[in-house]
Amino acid sequence: xxxxxxxxxxxxxxxxxxxxxxxxxxxxxxxxxxxxxxxxxxxxxxxxxxxxxxxxxxxxxxxxxxxxxxxxxxxxxxxxxxxxxxxxxxxxxxxxxxxxxxxxxxxxxxxxxxxxxxxxxxxxxxxxxxxxxxxxxxxxxxxxxxxxxxxxxxxxxxxxxxxxxxxxxxxxxxxxxxxxxxxxxxxxxxxxxxxxxxxxxxxxxxxxxxxxxxxxxxxxxxxxxxxxxxxxxxxxxxxxxxxxxxxxxxxxxxxxxxxxxxxxxxxxxxxxxxxxxxxxxxxxxxxxxxxxxxxxxxxxxxxxxxxxxxxxxxxxxxxxxxxxxxxxxxxxxxxxxxxxxxxxxxxxxxxxxxxxxxxxxxxxxxxxxxxxxxxxx
Amino acid sequence: xxxxxxxxxxxxxxxxxxxxxxxxxxxxxxxxxxxxxxxxxxxxxxxxxxxxxxxxxxxxxxxxxxxxxxxxxxxxxxxxxxxxxxxxxxxxxxxxxxxxxxxxxxxxxxxxxxxxxxxxxxxxxxxxxxxxxxxxxxxxxxxxxxxxxxxxxxxxxxxxxxxxxxxxxxxxxxxxxxxxxxxxxxxxxxxxxxxxxxxxxxxxxxxxxxxxxxxxxxxxxxxxxxxxxxxxxxxxx
Numbered sequence: 001x002x003x004x005x006x007x008x009x010x011x012x013x014x015x016x017x018x019x020x021x022x023x024x025x026x027x028x029x030x031x032x033x034x035x036x037x038x039x040x041x042x043x044x045x046x047x048x049x050x051x052x053x054x055x056x057x058x059x060x061x062x063x064x065x066x067x068x069x070x071x072x073x074x075x076x077x078x079x080x081x082x083x084x085x086x087x088x089x090x091x092x093x094x095x096x097x098x099x100x101x102x103x104x105x106x107x108x109x110x111x112x113x114x115x116x117x118x119x120x121x122x123x124x125x126x127x128x129x130x131x132x133x134x135x136x137x138x139x140x141x142x143x144x145x146x147x148x149x150x151x152x153x154x155x156x157x158x159x160x161x162x163x164x165x166x167x168x169x170x171x172x173x174x175x176x177x178x179x180x181x182x183x184x185x186x187x188x189x190x191x192x193x194x195x196x197x198x199x200x201x202x203x204x205x206x207x208x209x210x211x212x213x214x215x216x217x218x219x220x221x222x223x224x225x226x227x228x229x230x231x232x233x234x235x236x237x238x239x240x241x242x243x244x245x246x247x248x249x250x251x252x253x254x255x256x257x258x259x260x261x262x263x264x265x266x267x268x269x270x271x272x273x274x275x276x277x278x279x280x281x282x283x284x285x286x287x288x289x290x291x292x293x294x295x296x297x298x299x300x301x302x303x304x305x306x307x308x309x310x311x312x313x314x315x316x317x318x319x320x321x322x323x324x325x326x327x328x329x330x331x332x333x334x335x336x337x338x339x340x341x342x343x344x345x346x347x348x349x350x351x352x353x354x355x356x357x358x359x360x361x362x363x364x365x366x367x368x369x370x371x372x373x374x375x376x377x
Numbered sequence: 378x379x380x381x382x383x384x385x386x387x388x389x390x391x392x393x394x395x396x397x398x399x400x401x402x403x404x405x406x407x408x409x410x411x412x413x414x415x416x417x418x419x420x421x422x423x424x425x426x427x428x429x430x431x432x433x434x435x436x437x438x439x440x441x442x443x444x445x446x447x448x449x450x451x452x453x454x455x456x457x458x459x460x461x462x463x464x465x466x467x468x469x470x471x472x473x474x475x476x477x478x479x480x481x482x483x484x485x486x487x488x489x490x491x492x493x494x495x496x497x498x499x500x501x502x503x504x505x506x507x508x509x510x511x512x513x514x515x516x517x518x519x520x521x522x523x524x525x526x527x528x529x530x531x532x533x534x535x536x537x538x539x540x541x542x543x544x545x546x547x548x549x550x551x552x553x554x555x556x557x558x559x560x561x562x563x564x565x566x567x568x569x570x571x572x573x574x575x576x577x578x579x580x581x582x583x584x585x586x587x588x589x590x591x592x593x594x595x596x597x598x599x600x601x602x603x604x605x606x607x608x609x610x611x612x613x614x
Contacts, residue, residue, distance in 0.1 A: 221453035
């Protein structure tokens with residue numbers, strides 16, 4: 001082993017590193033960006049918990065005011081809770097769809113009467129049933145709400161000196177059981193197609209650039225629009241196949257939704273793949289060095305992985321995190337796909353996200369159009 | 378007065394903080410062979426890229442086939458063969474010809490007619506359904522060359538076409554350059570080897586991005602009282 005040879009390589013790497021100002025900037029900025037993104041996305045504690053209460057008791061003869069007592073106890077037992085009363089389950093479910101609330105507690109008719117009978121020492125036929133509609137996709141929040149409600153019922157019953165006269169049963173928001181797995185899968189399929197489309201277009205166009213093939217096309221009489229659109233449509237076909245594969249795995253392997261809304265999911269994934277696709281072409285055109293364009297692509301993917309609501313909803317992010325998340329199309333696509341899958345949102349409800357994604361597509365297309373000929377400069 | 382195919386006035390090209398080319402002017406007559414000679418790394422490729430509008434110029438004006446550049450519509454009549462040009466390795470020769478022909482707006486019939494002619498002169502007719510990656514290096518270069526000619530360009534630009542070529546390939550390329558002139562077309566090529574100047578009607582010799590001389594090779598020898606162009610360059614510097 002000859003150390004001078006080893007040090008020769010080391011010295012060469014360090015000289016190259018310090019002589020490349022762009023690499024230096026990336027090397028210094030990358031850790032700064034990462035630590036800042038981690039700090040603004042890290043969620044040490046849960047944000048506001050919004051609970052809807054629906055009281056089905058229509059008569060005014062509430063002897064014990066059970067619902068009011070439970071509401072008071074919930075406020076004592078759950079931190080940062082915000083309770084809103086709704087007059088029907090439908091209205092409450094609608095609010096849930098619009099992300100206004102996290103769960104619904106439905107108190108049955110004759111609840112006070114049942115508790116009163118139990119208090120009188122008369123055996124009750126069956127306990128009253130309080131239904132908790134919890135958003136099971138957010139495991140942390142749903143467990144806090146469940147525990148808080150159970151605790152409140154026990155405390156109230158103990159204050160009466162009786163065994164609980166009512167039980168909590170789980171209600172389903174929609175036709176099927178939505179679990180925490182759906183929260184993940186909806187984000188994972190969306191992010192996967194963004195990552196794949198970005199890397200595919202970037203690697204394919206970069207290899208053609210290195211081989212001088214792109215130069216041959218650019219030096220022909222084709223307009224920038226024709227060149228960009230030609231590449232873009234070609235890559236979209238590849239993305240189309242990838243979306244079909246991702247959705248098939250999601251439906252058949254992860255037992256995901258298999259209804260008309262899958263078409264809506266497809267549309268959002270397709271829009272996101274267009275964004276990824278164009279971003280790949282844009283990065284490849286902006287940077288003459290292929291290595292540099294891949295470095296930037298990795299940074300973009302890493303930041304969007306942290307900030308787009310994959311691990312936790314963007315609505316729970318701190319203010320700076322929320323602002324940052326608006327800069328990435330993934331945030332809007334994941335929010336829409338998650339809404340369609342976990343909350344059965346209709347097209348109208350996710351229409352704003354659709355418009356924003358279209359805007360990103362046009363923006364990237366316009367920028368790629370400006371830079372495509374710069375590729376060979 | 379001769380008709381000009383290209384006119385370059387006061388061209389300056391900058392790369393980063395370095396001036397690659399400064400205040401360069403030259404013109405090329407139609408139906409002639411013109412060579413730009415300079416050592417490697419002195420901006421020859423950048424001049425060619427600037428001519429076809431792929432490189433931003435610091436200042437200067439370029440008129441190519443009576444059009445002020447950059448004007449990408451004129452590239453329909455231009456054939457540009459970059460240094461070490463490659464064509465799509467997974468496509469056959471025929472598919473590559475079709476692809477490049479369509480890029481220049483040719484019809485299927487026009488491409489077929491021109492392909493037949495080009496494949497015949499390169500002896501690649503029997504290999505037209507062979508993928509480029511399965512051809513020998515010489516065959517790949519020939520295939521690449523004919524792909525640049527498929528749209529019948531009237532102005533051919535070749536970036537260092539003879540560098541690193543075998544003798545048969547060099548002869549093939551020189552033959553094609555002469556053939557293009559015979560057909561009434563104009564050829565502009567660059568080289569770092571002054572011996573390639575023998576095939577040119579007029580040459581431009583650059584030194585550090587500036588014009589050293591622009592003349593016919595025979596005139597340069599006469600003016601510098603030299604026996605070879607190598608000797609002439611030494612005297613000019």
